[in-house]
Structures are given as C-alpha cells and as structure tokens.
Amino acid sequence: MAAGIAGLPAAPRSLAVGLSGGADSAMLALHAALYAARHDTTLHFFHVHHGLQAQADRWRDHVHDLALSLHVPCHSLRVAVDVTRGDGMESAAREARYRAFASLARQTGVVHILLAHHRGDQAETVMLRLLRGTGPQGLAAMAPYFRRDGICYLRPWLDIDRAEILAQAEAYGRLSGWHPVHDPSNADDRYTRAAVRERLAPELDARWPAWRANLVRHARLSAEARQVLEEVAADDLAGLEPAADGASFSLAAWRRLSEPRQAMVLRYWLASRGLAMPTEGRLRDWMRQLRGLHALGHDRQMRVRHGEVWIRCVRGRVMLAAAEPGENS
Missing domain, CATH: 1.20.59 (Chorismate Mutase Domain, subunit A)
Known part of the structure; x- marks a missing residue:
C-alpha cells in the first residue's frame, strides 16, 4: 500500500480496514498495519458478522486471530440482513455492512475506512452495469474514494490484479500459518456477481485475456467524462x-x-x-x-x-x- 492514497490525508491520525477474513481484505489489513506503523497512525480493523453462513462465527474468530498477531484492535459487529428486500441479498448485505461500518466508525472516532476492492472487482462492476444498461455515468463504476454517512471510504487497490493479492496471501500463510477464509457465496452463481465471475469471466479470459484491464481503463475514462458532465450540470443548475x-x-x-x-x-x-x-x-x-x-x-x-x-x-x-x-x- 503506497504512502499516497487518493482521498487520504498525508498523515491521518486514525484509519480502519474493513476486514472480512478473505485474502483481499486480509492482505490489505497487513499492508495497512505496515503503513500505520510507519506513519504513527492508529489502526483499527472492522469485521461485520452477517450471520448468513454457518462458518460466520469461525470467520470472526479467525479475523481476530489475525488482528492479534498484527497487534491491531479488531471490532466486530453482528448485523441482521433483511433478505425480504426487493433488490436482492447482495444489496441487502452491502447496506447492512455500511451501516455497521458507520456504527463502528462512530465508536472509534475513525473517519477513513479502507476497502479491498481490486481490479477484478472493478471489471465485474463495469460488466454488471453494462448488462443492466446503467448509462455513461454509471460506467465509471467504483470510485477510488467516496463519502457516505460522514465517512470517507477508500479503495487503494482498484488497479491491483487479484493474482498478485493471492500470491501475497499464500506467501504470508507459509510464513505465519494464518490462511484466509473462503466464502462459498463468492462462487455461488445464484448471486449475480458470482454468475459473472463463474460463468462469463472464464470465457472472456480465454478469448480476451486483457478484458479486466481494459474495463478498468474504461471505468477510469468514464469517471473523467462523468466529472465533466457534472461540471456542466452544475453550471446549468446555477443558471x-x-x-x-x-x-x-x-x-x-x-x-x-x-x-x-x-x-x-x-x-x-x-x-x-x-x-x-x-x-x-x-x-x-x-x-x-x-x-x-x-x-x-x-x-x-x-x-x-x-x-x-x-x-x-x-x-x-x-x-x-x-x-x-x-x-x-
């Protein structure tokens, strides 16, 4: 994790990482611990217990084991996911997670939270928005940072390939004995994002190996276009x-x-x-x-x-x- 992170002050007094226990968030947590030590920043780990998997209690304990080994306080919060919501399980779980993050941030005084979305996540988001007909502005996909409920969320790894993250997780496991958890829902194609990952991505990998990098570049260009459009809209509204x-x-x-x-x-x-x-x-x-x-x-x-x-x-x-x-x- 580089010292210069878009949206993060040069010397933040405190910082948190959303830590699920998977390889992506665990490696981000590890890098954040190194960053915090170098910059005299107070670091916290936030773990959200969704209660949707039988292994959820074990995942929570496993996350706390990692936090203990890194000498970082870990705060867990169990949430109730409203599965009756009309916009689906994935959206309901995401909303519950952000509410939990906001609650934990208030308790700890944190205003910056790191999220471990990577290049593959960004490419999948662009693909999903294309399929849903989101429009030009929506194709900017996930922003490097955004504000919600008074908190700044940062995604420093949007240009990092997941293969690199997995290689780091494997190396860390050999050195420490701690290995990431595996959420089976990530490969369950009943869920929309998992369907893209499990069904569509292998075909794209075979024919267009650079499709993820291309879609991430598309998202970056769309974000630039969106900024111009917002400036035009702001001027129009002022008139x-x-x-x-x-x-x-x-x-x-x-x-x-x-x-x-x-x-x-x-x-x-x-x-x-x-x-x-x-x-x-x-x-x-x-x-x-x-x-x-x-x-x-x-x-x-x-x-x-x-x-x-x-x-x-x-x-x-x-x-x-x-x-x-x-x-x-």
Whole structure:
C-alpha cells in the first residue's frame, strides 16, 4: 500500500480496514498495519458478522486471530440482513455492512475506512452495469474514494490484479500459518456477481485475456467524462435561478436547455439533494409533464412521487416537498 492514497490525508491520525477474513481484505489489513506503523497512525480493523453462513462465527474468530498477531484492535459487529428486500441479498448485505461500518466508525472516532476492492472487482462492476444498461455515468463504476454517512471510504487497490493479492496471501500463510477464509457465496452463481465471475469471466479470459484491464481503463475514462458532465450540470443548475436552499428552480429556464441537458440537470439536482436516481422511463415521463404543464399553463396540477418526496411545479417553480406518512400519489 503506497504512502499516497487518493482521498487520504498525508498523515491521518486514525484509519480502519474493513476486514472480512478473505485474502483481499486480509492482505490489505497487513499492508495497512505496515503503513500505520510507519506513519504513527492508529489502526483499527472492522469485521461485520452477517450471520448468513454457518462458518460466520469461525470467520470472526479467525479475523481476530489475525488482528492479534498484527497487534491491531479488531471490532466486530453482528448485523441482521433483511433478505425480504426487493433488490436482492447482495444489496441487502452491502447496506447492512455500511451501516455497521458507520456504527463502528462512530465508536472509534475513525473517519477513513479502507476497502479491498481490486481490479477484478472493478471489471465485474463495469460488466454488471453494462448488462443492466446503467448509462455513461454509471460506467465509471467504483470510485477510488467516496463519502457516505460522514465517512470517507477508500479503495487503494482498484488497479491491483487479484493474482498478485493471492500470491501475497499464500506467501504470508507459509510464513505465519494464518490462511484466509473462503466464502462459498463468492462462487455461488445464484448471486449475480458470482454468475459473472463463474460463468462469463472464464470465457472472456480465454478469448480476451486483457478484458479486466481494459474495463478498468474504461471505468477510469468514464469517471473523467462523468466529472465533466457534472461540471456542466452544475453550471446549468446555477443558471436555472435556483432557490437559496437549492430545493427549487425555474421551469422556464429549464425549458430553454436542450433535452439531454434537461435530463442531466434533473439527475444532478436530485443527487445534490441526496435522492436516488429515477429510472429512465420515470425521468422521461417527468420531463414530458414539465414541458406540458408549461405549455398549458396549469402547473399547479403537477405532483409526482419520488421515494419520500414529491416533485411539484407551482407558479413556474419546480420544487421538492416532503411526503406525509401514508400519503399516496
């Protein structure tokens, strides 16, 4: 792990590593321990016990064994994964994990957490987003660092090949006797990411051996393009006579934009308010209504639900309004 990590201060007082016990996170933990010793940084390991596998208790104990050998405090938290969520087990487990990380960060005073996503993970993410039709901005995939719940998450290994990580894990095992755990769900093709890894990746490896590196480069270029688009959208929003709190803007000014920029600034506006992105169909329907309302002059009648808010148009201003509990469209 290099001294210069994107998003990390030059001399962080404290740092944490999300440690599952697999080869990727274990080797990141090992490198972080060396980094912390050299930079006089207080290091913590965070382990999330999902309770989804019979071996989960053993994995927790195994992680604590590694932490003990590295003289690093390890904090474990058991979570309840809501398997009834409509967006699937993988997404539910991920959300539970981030909530656990946030809780552990508050307890320890940590504001920077390292995650062990590597080149293969990034390539799989790009592939999945291509298959789901995410669009140009989504193809930037995983960012080197991002903020969530007041915490900065960092991914220093997005350009590291997993073969290199596995080689290090094997060498460490020979020296220390500690070996990573193996989560069987990582190879269970009932899960979407595992299906890409187990079914699609071998075919791509055989025909296009450099596909991972190419997709990672694609993600990096997409991230650069996304930054430019966000700068354009920010300028466009600034030209829409926004309210001081950013919760509304001028419909007439919005209509003067081209249709692609109308869509882009709506997405940017919602993101700036911390709201989820709508589907392409819903966004196009909102745009159709906004154009129609202005033409017919009865903008008071527009009100569409988006999650926990309403998007309304009143007296020529597009605005957000909180939805009351139990309130329907």
